[in-house]
Amino acid sequence: MMLSLFTRIDTVFLKVQDFESAIAWYSQVLGFTVRWRDDNSGYAALNVGETPLTLVRKSNEDETAVNSIVPFNFFVSDIEGAYEHLLQNGVKVGPIQGDGNVKWFKFQDLEGNPLEVCHFKE
Template sequence: MSSIFKRIDTVFLQVSDFEQAIKWYGDVLGFKLRWKDDKGGYAALDIGETLLTLVRTNNNEKPVRKNNHISFNFYTSDIEQAHQYLVQNAVNVEPIIEDKDVKWFKFQDLEGNDLEVCYFKE
């Protein structure tokens, strides 16, 4: 534990359809809106200790993707249930991969942002 920093406060994710993204993350993933700044184009969603903050891009601006690496992942205690839930909600989901004690899968939000879910015994 750092003596200076306590935790990561938020993770930022760029979206072009701000209102639709807020709705999708709420309706499909069940994240609650903590606060929203329509003028600045930010919406913070509660998903646990670290917030997910959606950032509205300009209409002509594409979200920046620097590489093929996932920037963050969601942890679940039941990866099969999480996978099935997303499939049932018509989310673009890849198969579950297992490597020793870790399982994970990738999925995409409504704008094609690559996201990941992981499981390991705590």
């Protein structure tokens, strides 16, 4: 039996049209607290038990991009190792990207569904 490559589902993404109103609604109506937010990039992670909900501001490109919506991402402790493992198994992967705090890459399952892997210091 192979050990799981991924530690957990890190977050679930939900595209929203009105970013500010969505944050307010999820906070006030459902009682979720904001874990972090980046108004410039249009992301806000809300605390919902073990797996946060990340609200993502919709853009005009969202409607035209095929298979661009990644519904969730996987967390790994070793992103380079996970990347190499997927490559060695013939998986179509994109480049590892990073912003200084978080590293991530996208990949596709056997049906072309977009998935994403992330790593950050916990």
